[in-house]
Structure formats: C-alpha cells, structure tokens
Amino acid sequence: MRLWIGLYLPRLPLDVFSPHWSAEAASVVLEHERVLAASPLAQAGGVREGMRRGGVLMLLPQARLHEREPAREAAAMQALAMALLQYTPQVTLAEEASLLMDVGASLRLFGGVRALCRDIRAKVRALGFTARLSCAPTARGAWLLARGGSGHALGMASLKRHLDRLPAALPLPARPFAAWLDGIGCLSLGQLRRLPRPGLQRRCGGALLGVLDAAYGMTAELFDWIAAPTTFQARLELFDRVEQADALLAGAHSLLLQMTGWLCAHQLAVGRIVLLLEHERGRVARPPTVLDIVLAEPTWRDEHLVRLLRERLGSLSLEAHVIGLVLEAPEVQAMAMPSESLFPEPGGSEQDQWRMLELLVARLGPENVLQAAPRADYRPELANRWVPVQRTRRTAQQQMPPQLPPDLLSLPRPAWLLAKPVALLMRDHRPFYGSPLRMASTPERIEAGWWSQSQTRDYFIAQGQDHAHYWVYRERIAGADGDTAPRWFLHGLFG
Known part of the structure; x- marks a missing residue:
C-alpha cells in the first residue's frame, strides 16, 4: 500500500522564535517591517498580518517583536525532518514549511495509520512545533490536503473527492491567476480540472497541470530524500x-x-x-x-x-x-x-x-550502584571486586577470569563471606565458635599470592552444636611468635 503523510507547519515563524508563545504576553514576527505572524494574544490586541511595526508598537508597546530568519527556519525544518527519519527513510522537504513522508512500508510496524499519525503528532508537539497532518495515496495530494486542512484520504476515490473541494488557487502555480479564476467562476480544484487542458496550459502554463496530474495520481513523482549526516x-x-x-x-x-x-x-x-x-x-x-x-x-x-x-x-x-x-x-x-519469544520471561x-x-x-549515582566483577585470584577475599554497574557487559566480559576446572566449580562456597577472617579460640584442640566445631568435609587447599602476600590455607566446612555450618580454614604456616600450633579462622557462613 502506497501512503504519504503531509505535514504543514502554518505557524512556523512563531514556533521557531518561541515554542511557548501561548504563555507570553504577545509575540509578533516581522518580515520587511510588516507583520508576518502573530500569536493569539497579539491578535486579540488588534495586531493583524501586514501591519507595520509602528502600528504594532502603538497597539501593544510590550509586544515581543522578532525578525524573520529564513536560515533559522530552514534549520528547524531540517531538525524536524531528522526526527521523523525514525518512521521512514523517505522524508523530503516540500514548499511552504512542509514535509512529505512515504510511510507505506511502515504501517504494520507502527500499528496502522491511526497509531502512526498519533505518534507523529506527539513527536511534532514534543519538538515544539504546530503542524497540520494529512494522509493520501500521492505525495502532492497529501501536500494539498495538509495545506488546505482537508483531512485524510486512504484511497484514490476518497482522495479525488477531498481534492475536488479544495480552493482552485491553493496550488502554487495557480496563485498568480487567482483573480482570473475567481472571475470565470472557477472556485475549486474540481472545477479547475474540468476546464479545457489546452486552454489552461496556454493561460497558466504547464506547471499547474503537472501539479494536478501528480496530485490525482496520473503521473509519477520524484523527490530528493533527506540524507542523515555520518556523525550526530x-x-x-x-x-x-x-x-x-x-x-x-x-x-x-x-x-x-x-x-x-x-x-x-x-x-x-x-x-x-x-x-x-x-x-x-x-x-x-x-x-x-x-x-x-x-x-x-x-x-x-x-x-x-x-x-x-x-x-x-x-x-x-x-x-x-x-x-x-x-x-x-x-x-x-x-x-x-x-x-520476541513465544513465552516471555517473568x-x-x-x-x-x-x-x-x-x-x-541516574537517581543514586554511579558510585552507589555496584556489580560483582570476579578476579583471577584463588584467595576468596581477593577473588571478587565491586565496580560501577555502568560498565558495559562487553567490558565486564573482557575482565572475566579464565574458565575454572569443573572440580573447582563444584566446590561449596558460603553465601556470606566475612570482610575479614575472625580468629577462633581453641578448646580441647578443636576450634570454638559459640560451641566446639566439628569438621564436616575434607580439606580444600588454597595456596596463592606472591612473596609477602602468599597464603597457604586448608578450608573446611565446620558444623556447630546448633547444626549451623561455617567455612573455616587452618593456616599451614606456624605463627610468627614461635607458636607451632596451627591457627584457625572463620571466613564465611552458610545460609
């Protein structure tokens, strides 16, 4: 299905100079010292299009006067066109502050014509512009409907009915001949199309017939699409x-x-x-x-x-x-x-x-939201560190330690690892933590570290009299004070 959306911005000078003009006292845009556009508050004060600057200041001394800047308007239209590229890559600039979009291939993606038009209107308002939107099977037809405020037409028969009711002087090539058309009683595009084509071409030129043929789908149309820059x-x-x-x-x-x-x-x-x-x-x-x-x-x-x-x-x-x-x-x-999976994950x-x-x-700050990042170290207190969660998964994967052997992955680890090991008392040659601890597993030997930071430990799962399980280790090197008895430490608690 071929479908075009036309966007006409009737208040582009006001939108460019002041998106929030309705909240101001009065806003007026001047071109060559005459009023080009005025906000509703300025119009309520008596300002009319074509009025001179002196007349505006006499009626509304507090009015905000802006000179029209075509370069600024062109930049605003380019920004709007750039935002609309998310709906279709086929967006082009048209005459009189208008945009045309070929959205025929985007209807299913965005949920149909109504949902697409609703979304486009919301985006245009978010950008601070006032727009008039229309749909038609032809690009020139969509422009004429948007320019004349004649609604939507999804089929050629409906488009012809809507176009036939539009004013005859609405197309740009017909405006120099508006007085002549009015004098012969030709007031609508339907009446204009019924005039003899040879005589109309001699009187008004071939440009007018070209616009009519393109609008009614009788000739093909070619456009220069908006091209997005390489960097943003x-x-x-x-x-x-x-x-x-x-x-x-x-x-x-x-x-x-x-x-x-x-x-x-x-x-x-x-x-x-x-x-x-x-x-x-x-x-x-x-x-x-x-x-x-x-x-x-x-x-x-x-x-x-x-x-x-x-x-x-x-x-x-x-x-x-x-x-x-x-x-x-x-x-x-x-x-x-x-x-999209058939059964979404809960x-x-x-x-x-x-x-x-x-x-x-964004709410708490990057230093307050952390994620665990494993390190290639066998010592439990150094095998993990906490880094900001902002780091991408690609960076986290680059810092992952080498794959451990399957036998090491199957070893039990406590759910709660103490920040610093706690030295245990010895009673009757057994470690004591609230009650004598009984070793409930075979030892797991860990030897890691370099030079003065080396650690040699034998880890056990110990059980107390209350049936709680603890992760304890025994140092395999005698204490520095000459005591040859092994020292025991509590390093974690099982849930």
Whole structure:
C-alpha cells in the first residue's frame, strides 16, 4: 500500500522564535517591517498580518517583536525532518514549511495509520512545533490536503473527492491567476480540472497541470530524500536563561528525538550520550556543564533516554544560567533487533532489567550502584571486586577470569563471606565458635599470592552444636611468635 503523510507547519515563524508563545504576553514576527505572524494574544490586541511595526508598537508597546530568519527556519525544518527519519527513510522537504513522508512500508510496524499519525503528532508537539497532518495515496495530494486542512484520504476515490473541494488557487502555480479564476467562476480544484487542458496550459502554463496530474495520481513523482549526516551533533539555543536544571528536559527531549531519527536512518544504537549545558559567553564565560550518560544496553529509542535525563537533571544543581544545549552521540554500534519469544520471561526481558539499573544509577549515582566483577585470584577475599554497574557487559566480559576446572566449580562456597577472617579460640584442640566445631568435609587447599602476600590455607566446612555450618580454614604456616600450633579462622557462613 502506497501512503504519504503531509505535514504543514502554518505557524512556523512563531514556533521557531518561541515554542511557548501561548504563555507570553504577545509575540509578533516581522518580515520587511510588516507583520508576518502573530500569536493569539497579539491578535486579540488588534495586531493583524501586514501591519507595520509602528502600528504594532502603538497597539501593544510590550509586544515581543522578532525578525524573520529564513536560515533559522530552514534549520528547524531540517531538525524536524531528522526526527521523523525514525518512521521512514523517505522524508523530503516540500514548499511552504512542509514535509512529505512515504510511510507505506511502515504501517504494520507502527500499528496502522491511526497509531502512526498519533505518534507523529506527539513527536511534532514534543519538538515544539504546530503542524497540520494529512494522509493520501500521492505525495502532492497529501501536500494539498495538509495545506488546505482537508483531512485524510486512504484511497484514490476518497482522495479525488477531498481534492475536488479544495480552493482552485491553493496550488502554487495557480496563485498568480487567482483573480482570473475567481472571475470565470472557477472556485475549486474540481472545477479547475474540468476546464479545457489546452486552454489552461496556454493561460497558466504547464506547471499547474503537472501539479494536478501528480496530485490525482496520473503521473509519477520524484523527490530528493533527506540524507542523515555520518556523525550526530545537535544544538538548541534556548529562548531565555534557565536557572533550574529540570526545566531543560523539554529542550533535551527535542534533541533526543533528532538523535533517534539519525540512529534509525543509519541502523545504529547508541551506547553513550553526552549533553552539554552551555552557559554565558563573553567576559563571564565558563565551560559547559557535561552530563555523560553511559548505557549498559545500547538503544535507539528516546523513551528510556528521557527517563535517564529526567533523573540526572532532577538531581543537578546549576552553577550558572544555561543558554543552550548540545547533544552528542560519541559511541554507537550496529543496531541489534530484539527477538520476541513465544513465552516471555517473568520479570521482563534482559533489556528491561538493564534499563531499571540505569535508572537507579541516574537517581543514586554511579558510585552507589555496584556489580560483582570476579578476579583471577584463588584467595576468596581477593577473588571478587565491586565496580560501577555502568560498565558495559562487553567490558565486564573482557575482565572475566579464565574458565575454572569443573572440580573447582563444584566446590561449596558460603553465601556470606566475612570482610575479614575472625580468629577462633581453641578448646580441647578443636576450634570454638559459640560451641566446639566439628569438621564436616575434607580439606580444600588454597595456596596463592606472591612473596609477602602468599597464603597457604586448608578450608573446611565446620558444623556447630546448633547444626549451623561455617567455612573455616587452618593456616599451614606456624605463627610468627614461635607458636607451632596451627591457627584457625572463620571466613564465611552458610545460609
């Protein structure tokens, strides 16, 4: 099924200069000293499109005036297109602040047309833009429906009915002839199509007929698709100085959406992201604050990354105002698609467990969430160390000791190993710990260490009169004080 989605941004100048314009007193965008766009509050104060700057200041002296910047608008459209690459690699820029997406191959993946459109609308709002969305079997038809606000058409018959009701002057080639079309009573595209084609071509040129034929599916269409760069770095300039770190989440989310689209375009997953919080420039300039987030499991979805940033920003205390954000993805790898099992494991998948650990790290700090890392040492107190759980599984696997013989793996070990062995008393030539201990196993000999750190021990499983089991060892070297009697130590307790 061939299906196109058209996105038209009717308020792009306002969206670019102030995504939160509805909360302001008034916002006005000027082009050549005349009003191009005005927020609802400015319109309520009497500001109209085409009004001069002096008239705006006379009506609303407190209005916020912005000059239109085409370069900034183009950058905003490019950022939006980059974020939408997560739905399809076929995204192209169209006229008048519009985007076209060929989503026919993505419908099943995202749960159908309605779910896909709902998700795209949510992403566009998260990026801070106001958009009008439409669906059609042709790209030019989707653009005309979005531009005219005429809804969705999933079949050619429905598309023709919707297009026939649109104004005749809506296509760009028809606008110079709007007065002539109105004078002959041609008010809709349906009436325009019924005019004689040779005469319409002589009067308006072949461009208008080309647009109509493409919209109604009579000719093929060719496009230049958006190409994602080889590396990712996105910057967002804030519209005001931000003093609270948690207020930066909305801007960081928009950057994450761009990164998600870039990752999907290249079939990559990110293992580490870096968010730079830029501060004041000039004489009071200071280096940016760096938020470095290392992921235990590479991902290409933004939901989990947003939760991690929310935790990190919520616990961050800013030392200076923030005026801009920069997001980088320094560590990426090939995307590994998840495998769906017929019977899911209880407690969630392995990826869900790693995401939970990452949230704990973001909330408690990397030094407070540790994991065991075995070491190649036979001495029990040195055979393990605790390292931050942020280390990836690849790094942990590189630090794993060599495979032990099967006979050593079968030896029992206590569930509780004491941090420091406890010297035991001797009564009637037997170690004593609350009661005389009886050896319940054959000895396990451990000789390890170098030079002054060498250890020679015989380990036993001992049982007390209360039937509790202990892990004890006997030193095989006489004490330094000349006492030749072996010394016994308690090193662990069995559960």
